[in-house]
Amino acid sequence: MLATVLHPETAAAGCLAAEVLAAARDDGGLSALDRIGSVITLRRDRALFREGDSAKDCHKVLTGALRSCRLLPDGRRHIGEFLLPGDFIGLDLDATRRFTAEAVSDATLMRYPQVAVERLIQQQPKLGKRLLAEVWNGLSAAQAQLLLLGRKNAVERVASFLLLMAQRAGDGDHFCLPMTRNDIADHLGLTTETVSRTFGQLKSQGVIRLAASSQVVLRDRVELEALAEAA
Amino acid sequence: MLATVLHPETAAAGCLAAEVLAAARDDGGLSALDRIGSVITLRRDRALFREGDSAKDCHKVLTGALRSCRLLPDGRRHIGEFLLPGDFIGLDLDATRRFTAEAVSDATLMRYPQVAVERLIQQQPKLGKRLLAEVWNGLSAAQAQLLLLGRKNAVERVASFLLLMAQRAGDGDHFCLPMTRNDIADHLGLTTETVSRTFGQLKSQGVIRLAASSQVVLRDRVELEALAEAA
DNA sequence: CGCGCGCTTGACTAACTTCAAAGATGGTGG
DNA sequence: CCACCATCTTTGAAGTTAGTCAAGCGCGCG
Numbered sequence: 001m002l003a004t005v006l007h008p009e010t011a012a013a014g015c016l017a018a019e020v021l022a023a024a025r026d027d028g029g030l031s032a033l034d035r036i037g038s039v040i041t042l043r044r045d046r047a048l049f050r051e052g053d054s055a056k057d058c059h060k061v062l063t064g065a066l067r068s069c070r071l072l073p074d075g076r077r078h079i080g081e082f083l084l085p086g087d088f089i090g091l092d093l094d095a096t097r098r099f100t101a102e103a104v105s106d107a108t109l110m111r112y113p114q115v116a117v118e119r120l121i122q123q124q125p126k127l128g129k130r131l132l133a134e135v136w137n138g139l140s141a142a143q144a145q146l147l148l149l150g151r152k153n154a155v156e157r158v159a160s161f162l163l164l165m166a167q168r169a170g171d172g173d174h175f176c177l178p179m180t181r182n183d184i185a186d187h188l189g190l191t192t193e194t195v196s197r198t199f200g201q202l203k204s205q206g207v208i209r210l211a212a213s214s215q216v217v218l219r220d221r222v223e224l225e226a227l228a229e230a231a
Numbered sequence: 232m233l234a235t236v237l238h239p240e241t242a243a244a245g246c247l248a249a250e251v252l253a254a255a256r257d258d259g260g261l262s263a264l265d266r267i268g269s270v271i272t273l274r275r276d277r278a279l280f281r282e283g284d285s286a287k288d289c290h291k292v293l294t295g296a297l298r299s300c301r302l303l304p305d306g307r308r309h310i311g312e313f314l315l316p317g318d319f320i321g322l323d324l325d326a327t328r329r330f331t332a333e334a335v336s337d338a339t340l341m342r343y344p345q346v347a348v349e350r351l352i353q354q355q356p357k358l359g360k361r362l363l364a365e366v367w368n369g370l371s372a373a374q375a376q377l378l379l380l381g382r383k384n385a386v387e388r389v390a391s392f393l394l395l396m397a398q399r400a401g402d403g404d405h406f407c408l409p410m411t412r413n414d415i416a417d418h419l420g421l422t423t424e425t426v427s428r429t430f431g432q433l434k435s436q437g438v439i440r441l442a443a444s445s446q447v448v449l450r451d452r453v454e455l456e457a458l459a460e461a462a
Numbered sequence: 463c464g465c466g467c468g469c470t471t472g473a474c475t476a477a478c479t480t481c482a483a484a485g486a487t488g489g490t491g492g
Numbered sequence: 493c494c495a496c497c498a499t500c501t502t503t504g505a506a507g508t509t510a511g512t513c514a515a516g517c518g519c520g521c522g
Contacts, residue, residue: 070378072460078381080374093367098374135370136324142373143311143329147301149380150309150420154478181501189381191479196502213487213501229303385510412469425510427470443519444469465522475512486501492494 032124033060036117037110042066048089048101048109055097057111058090064107065178068099069186079187081141082179084168088134105178149189152229157188158198159228162208166218173218174211181213202227263355264291267348268341273297279320279332279340286328288342289321295338296409299330300417310418312372313410315399319365336409380420383460388419389429390459393439397449404449405442412444433458 039062042048048059048066066083080099083089089101089109121128148157161184169175177184181199182192190198202208207224209217218224270293273279279290279297297314311330314320320332320340352359379388392415400406408415416426433439438455440448449455 070374072378072382074460076382078378080377092370093364094371098371133324135366139323139366139370139373140325140329142370142377143301146311146373146376146380147303147309149377150417151303151307180499186381192501193480193503194478196500197478200502229305411467422511423469424471424512428510431470463522466520468517468519470515470517472515473513475510477511478507478509480505480507482504482506484501484503487499489498490496492496 030127030130032120032127033112033117034110036120037112040109040111042103042107042109044103044106046103048103049097050100051097053097055090055095055114057113058088058117059112060110061085061087061089062108062110065104066101066107066109067104067179067183067187068101070099077186078189079183081138081145082183082187088131091131091134104180104183154188154190154194154198155201155227156229157190158184158195158202159207159224161188162202162216162218163221163224163228166216166221173221175216177214177216261358261361263351263358264343264348265341267351268343271340271342273334273338273340275334275337277334279334280328281331282328284328286321286326286345288344289319289348290343291341292316292318292320293339293341296335297332297338297340298335298410298414298418299332301330308417309420310414312369312376313414313418319362322362322365335411335414385419385421385425385429386432386458387460388421389415389426389433390438390455392419393433393447393449394452394455394459397447397452404452406447408445408447 037060040059042064049055051070061083063085065085066089068080068083068089069077070080071077082104083101090097092098121131148160152160165177166173166175179187180192181195184190185192185195188195199208199210202224203210205223207218207220207227209219211217268291271290273295280286282301292314294316296316297320299311299314299320301309301311303309313335314332321328323329352362379391383391396408397404397406410418411423412426412430413423415421416423419426421429430439430441433455434441436454438449438451438458440450442448
């Protein structure tokens with residue numbers, strides 16, 4: 001899920017795949033973006049944009065967290081991904097939003113007008129490569145999620161989710177889940193109750209500890225990885 | 232799921248999102264690709280490549296069909312997508328394959344060496360735009376599949392699948408499913424039996440007719456769309 | 463014609479959902 | 493600073509959907 005700003009002229013002529021991947025590892029000119037962005041704040045549960053809106057900016061999460069979600073006509077909800085600090089939103093080619101983006105917690109974001117980003121990319125090819133790399137990351141994550149939703153059971157889903165969140169939170173064994181159990185359920189294709197019961201099960205097995213319902217401590221990462229059945 | 236050849240230099244400097252989308256509608260220089268490709272054939276159930284292989288070419292399906300799949304350690308399988316004539320495979324940035332691609336039926340493909348495609352893209356910016364548009368289509372399809380796997384029931388999954396296949400087969404009401412019920416099940420996160428029973432249910436409701444087990448006739452597309460709960 | 467593979471069907475089971483209610487948590491206002 | 497209230501989480505019991513196991517069918521190929 002990436003950039004309306006990600007156009008092919010993005011990078012200098014002649015660059016190779018390896019170079020794009022390399023760009024993903026350094027700043028890639030990302031800081032230059034900030035000069036053309038404006039900071040906005042978003043209260044919990046407010047929408048940044050909704051499915052069907054026209055897309056004229058892209059955003060980067062600075063603090064807090066967002067969710068990208070889609071609804072079925074009868075109200076069933078699916079959360080495609082959670083967006084944490086550093087993540088980009090709306091970095092794709094569509095003129096129309098394909099999902100709704102809402103704040104999971106109070107959040108601050110940087111807003112970049114599409115046209116300004118396009119201009120900047122032309123001046124700084126490295127930036128384009130960096131943003132393109134972000135797109136590939138998103139695609140890769142989506143594929144892992146397909147496997148999870150298609151073939152994993154409740155324990156495996158929750159275990160996979162916890163490991164991913166731990167990694168995104170900076171790879172410590174102690175981290176915070178800014179979203180509710182219901183949000184997690186809608187992301188993992190489960191119900192609130194099943195998520196809660198699964199947390200309880202992992203807790204009683206000694207794999208995790210909950211300092212508070214949103215404060216997770218990994219007590220046995222190896223066991224958690226085994227439970228996640230990482231393919 | 233797209234191109235190891237899709238590098239940012241792909242398009243001419245200054246192109247806009249609208250232009251990329253426009254390129255997707257015409258040939259976009261796609262025919263020029265064929266001059267650098269070689270035709271290969273693949274027998275049913277043979278792998279084009281496997282997860283973990285290094286990626287040095289990309290391919291386009293000419294005839295037949297393929298599946299992209301991933302396995303869990305205990306053998307559970309998930310099929311990410313079916314690749315039909317005209318679809319590109321391996322059009323992404325990764326040096327390593329993230330999934331296995333196998334022939335669902337005997338197939339012929341065009342193979343394009345990565346480096347040759349990169350060279351060609353530099354000469355024909357339009358081609359790069361066209362291929363990038365393919366990537367967005369794939370991303371969009373993956374998102375729809377997340378909703379399906381996360382929140383739809385068996386009937387909705389099968390109905391959605393049939394509508395999509397009908398559309399990809401050229402929008403007639405009569406089409407062929409080259410893959411087995413088991414393949415469909417692994418794509419929809421169900422079992423062979425559930426897929427079979429759901430086909431039977433749709434048949435007895437008069438929504439579809441099966442000329443043969445792989446020959447589907449849509450008898451009531453409107454009803455099928457209602458069953459798919461298209462969001 | 464017979465064999466094998468894939469498809470279908472049936473009976474039973476398991477996993478997850480649904481429904482219901484009690485127990486935490488945290489934010490707000492008195 | 494504490495009490496209250498809404499919201500979120502947890503837990504329990506019953507229900508439902510899809511999975512599992514098992515067997516028969518039918519098409520297509522040799």
